[in-house]
Amino acid sequence: MTAANDRATPRAVRMAMPLARGVVEEIAKQYGVCIRPVPLRRQDILTGQVEVIDVPCGATLESKCPPCAKRNRQLRRAQCREGWHLDHEPVNLPDNADEYQRHLVELRADAQTWRDEVEKTGGDTTDLDAAIVDLDEEINAAGMRGNVLGRTSGKRSRSTKRRQDAPDLPKRQMIKTTLGRTFTGSDGKVYRPSMFVTLTLPSYGRVLEGAPLDPDRYDYARAARDALHFSKLVDRFVQNLRRVAGYDVQYFATVEPQKRLAPHLHMAIRGTLPRAELRQIIAATYHQVWWPSTDTVRFEGDHLPVWEDGAGYLDPETGEVLPTWEQALDKLDQDDEAEPLHVLRFGDQADIKGVLAGTPDADQLIQYLSKYLTKSLGDALGTDDPRRKAHAERLLDALRFEPCAPTCPNWLRYGVQPKGAKPGMVPGRCRGKAHKPDHLGYAGRRVLVSRKWSNKTLTEHKQDRRTWVLEALGVEDAPVDPHRYVWRPVKPGDPDLAPIGVRLLRSVHERQRWRNHLDRLQAEADGRVLSAIEGRAA
Ligand SMILES: [Zn+2]
Ligand SMILES: [Zn+2]
Secondary structure (H helix, E strand, C coil), X not given: CCXXXXXXXXXXXXXXXXXXXXXXXXXXXXXXXXXXXXXXXXXXXXXXXXXXXXXXXXXXXXXXXXXXXHHHHHHHHHHHHHHHCCCCCCCCCCCCCCHHXXXXXXXXXXXXXXXHHHHHCCCCXXXXXXXXXXXXXXXXXXXXXXXXXXXXXXXXXXXXXXXCCCCCCCCCCCECCCCCCCEECCCCCEECEEEEEEECCCCCCCEECCEECCHHHXXXXXXXXXXXXXXXXXXXXXXXXXXXXXXXXXXXXXXXXXXXXXXXEEEEECCCCCHHHXXXXXXXXXXXXXXXXXXXXXXXXXXXXXXXXXXXXXXXXXXXXXXXXXXXXXXXXXXXXXCCCEEEECCCCCEEEEEECCCHHHHHHHHHHCCCCCCCHHHHHHCCCHHHHHHHHHHHHHHHCCCXXXXXXXXXXXXXXXXXXXXXXXXCCCCCHHHCCCCCCCCCCCEEECCCCXXXXXXXXXXXXXXXXXXXXXXXXXXXXXXXXXEEEXXXXXXXXXXXXHHHHHHHHXXXXXXXXXXXXXXHHHHHHHHHHHHHHC
């Protein structure tokens, strides 16, 4: 008998036996257990007890962890279903920051401290800066609004010229409601219709099976810029939609990659509009990107701006200090001839469907809406199809020197200091998500939900499921005082941290226990129903 299956060997030791990581992950997936848990040290300030707890990684839909991705998709479906055909006005109360949110805020504070320390010692803060951006997004995603640090600078007042022109569209008097109209049929039945819209970007060249027929004539520059600014175009669409519809239209939308690697949008809209009007809004919607011009490359290769403390970036030959981001924007404001860097519009392939509440159709569309959420935009880079792979690589190339944000180091290439310029910035080496193969230009959120879609944030939807399970288990879901715990990150190699295999198996064991209990409850409930039926029949 080997030690591994010898009952006399303590269980913890048996579990720690080197079991192939892949095998453990497979088991974990079968049980719906997160395979990339984040270890956190939790201190109970009432009892002083300190524990290392594995928190599921699954904070985002793009999670590479299949069980978390699946769970997130289910939650999103529940959220979509809840709001689509709402028949009463939602009440939006500010949510209490729950434990997870609080943990995020603390983590954010830690990250800031680490970052500032690294900066003080002259180290590279790029990774920490990126982490902070991610954390801020996650904090917002967790249902908190605004930035943790509050607004640090006043919003730029824009000149009239740089304001977006309102497109020529009919405008209705606003009614203070988020609900769509209902219609009463001849049979007296009340119908609550809504819409499902798919919005697509224009053509950049003919495409066959996800790759251009003629790559040399495919407009990669435009495809790259459209992807970078896609979420702004969606914002404009919503603004126009509300103006025309005359009520506070609510939506649940997902951004998904098309086969040609352009982002497109599926949107469930509460309420309904005439199709012709909707087509008019789609056609009239555009977004202008008022950024400095990138027509002229001023610095590249070894010829790059140099950093000087107190001055910023300067031309290495002339010593001229490059305009700051603010100065570049001011210049743009004053230039009457200036053109926007880019103008986005939708393509003409909009798809509009009418949907009725509670029909199988509505259900199917909800499934469809979240079908590709776990696919990343850059999946084509991993395919065996050489045409699609080459296509993805060309798009990635086009994105390399395209500025992704005011803070993007690529601005140096065009002779402008990025917003918040700091030493060590090199054009072509921006670490922003948009340049990465997984994103291919679109770094925005994959799920866009309007504030008054349902009464709940995703955190609350999660809480719903938890409450349901605890009720089923007969456990009281006592509210936990959020101040009770202090969470701290656990670094790899921490002596309190068990090997990943052991931690995964522990979670599987927990899940198994839980599932058995639920099954038993279900069987008991079934038994009661059965005996009730038999009792009646007798
Ligand atoms: Zn996970
Ligand atoms: Zn960038």
